[in-house]
Amino acid sequence: MAVGLGPLPTLHPVPGFELGIASAGIKRPGRKDIVVMRCAEGSTVAGVFTLNAFCAAPVILSKKRVLGPVRYFLTNTGNANAGTGEPGLAAAERTCARLAELAGVDATAVLPFSTGVIGEPLPVEKIEAALGDALADLAEGNWAAAATGIMTTDTLPKGASRQFVHDGVTVTVTGISKGAGMIKPNMATMLGYIATDAKVAQGVLQDLLRDAANKSFNRITIDGDTSTNDCCMLVATGQAALPEVTQASGELFAALKQAVLEVSMEVAQAIVRDGEGATKFVTVQVNGGGTYQECLDVAYAVAHSPLIKTALFASDPNWGRILAAVGRAGVPQLDVSKIDVFLGDVCIASKGGRAATYTEDQGAAVMAREEIGIRIELGRGGCSETIWTTDLSHEYVKINAEYRT
Template identity: 65%
Template sequence: MAVGLPELPYLHPIDGVEVGTCCAGIKYPGRKDLVIFRLCENSSVAGVFTRNAFCAAPVQIARSNLKNEPRYLLINTGNANAGTGPSGYADAVDCCAALAREEGVDAATVLPFSTGVIGEPLPVKRIVQGLPAALSVLDSSGWADAAEGIMTTDTLPKGASLEFEVAGTRFHITGISKGAGMIKPDMATMLAFVATDVAVSPGVLQHLLSVACNGSFNRITIDGDTSTNDSCILAATGSAGNPVLDCCEGELYQALLHKLTLICQQLAQAIVRDGEGATKFVTVRVEDAATTQEALDVAYTVAHSPLVKTALFASDPNWGRVLAAVGRAGLDGLDVGRIQVWLDEVAIVTDGGRSEGYLEAEGQRVMDQEEILIRVSLGRGDACEQIWTTDLSHEYVRINAEYRS
């Protein structure tokens, strides 16, 4: 059950980007599972990818092909093509080559992406046979179908879009994402594709994406498992006609960074809201840490604690589980007498112990909510970070127990 995830909003077409989606029968007949993005010539493309050592064949190829002025993104669901060795790599190359032949371009300008079950051979024949159908419906308004076409265990499609103006010129950003489980990114998240009509140099675009991802996709976790296939792509077509943004300063740069980060945060939070079996959307904020990394270490320890996550599912204000997680986060010289903890605005721990006047009924009121803020003050410095996570429910176990059946 998605927690507070709205219906797919209007997704602004991006001039210079066409999207086509079809049912190729990769795993389930009649399900949208093959997506193609066609980018106009001279588009800049940036990407961030999983750091999992078992990164999938399509990740390896997409990372390598980024330098070749990409023109096409080829995405399939139903099969991750990960853990498939040299044959899996060859299969991904064959799919790229088939699309290149259809469109008369160099195969090195195609970026492949896959998501689904790990360790199974990629159904190359079905993907290749599906290419003409996806190409035949390429359209600038094809984003919504693509948001469905990249889903796996997601219950709803995920997308975000906005327009903004700088110096009299109107710009647009649109993106889609997918992911519901095996989510604890170390760059982006399962799959995300974002495009803008701003003209941006490749170097600046890569910087923009890295910064935006760090404040969004790199701040979510469902279950602490970093996928083999995580990829996030940002394309800039330049169709808005602005002078190419080639430095990390100025009004347009600041506006684009702000808006891009907003889009990425919406896409990232949508993944958490649709987390497998999720009944809670939880923000864990750690304040007064000595360093950013220290704040993140504590936040992720709390968010990954099975005891905290199951208490959240049970709506049980068992604050001792939060305190225990903070204590085992590995901080050197932690003064537990300075720890403060809140559930929303309710102080539950003051100076390392139960807050005077804390009433469990107040904690219960917060825990009964679908959206909860767990706030921790370490009393060690000025650093502050927050991440977004979910509870751990019976449904999560069922989904992952039955995933291959």
């Protein structure tokens, strides 16, 4: 049911970054559910992680190890290894240790990532048995296979790639992500992996990822639930024959920042387009806020309203639900007489009530589209924010009611 999401685009290999896929049969025999990624020696790695207090064991371990040196990522699907306490942490450490043994590196150079059902013991033996096959499969061109290997309830793999030329040298940025439900960012969201062959100092790389995540992954929501396992990683392998980026300035940094942002935005929006049961891709734009935070508060109040989301699914221009959400967003001293609300380019409400020019047919025509824009003009200041979300369908309920069966 993915909205406007087709086959993967060309995903350019990133020199110095390899991916290998194997089957551990965690939930289904034969399912490709293990992905190993290898970073060239000397790579720098940055990461952003969930702020959920019940963060998963692999998140705890990866946060400790991300400053490196990092050589391998180990991802499993089908089991989140979250809500598993000390045994879960020991299980994550054990799988990393086994991969490190096979690869001939220190165990601290392996970062684990898990996604799937919360609260069940990690099937360590199954994962360990698949690691040899994953290592044997390592190749720089395996991005598309890895994008499929990290999927859970996703219906399609998600990836994006950009290249630019600086001083005659081609620089590549490629990324993949997974996620379709339990999506409400609180750092990044879901699992995401982006790599470039540029050489970037770790501090600059971390700031670059944090900024990109805030503009992309941190601006999407499907159901308002922040996962226990959210992680997004950015790797700079340093294989491109260019000077190291040591500060956030200059032409090379600007081009790299733009490429990373574009890849992040594309794979983040792909998560929304493939939201569980989604039939609509919805952009919520809030302009004229006194602060950026109040713009976000209004946008998320609209995006998380079950009444609005079900109206979107039904293609029902029930604009009163939007006004109600804006009014309860918690913006202090909100003057509703200054607020205009638009569906697409159609003004549906103005100065606190129904717009004089609005007709039900106009609203219905916009709501019948697969891609819908909701724009709210607060008239309070110069701040703006945009987020992306979905409708709420029967299929979403079905998927999550039957998730463990």
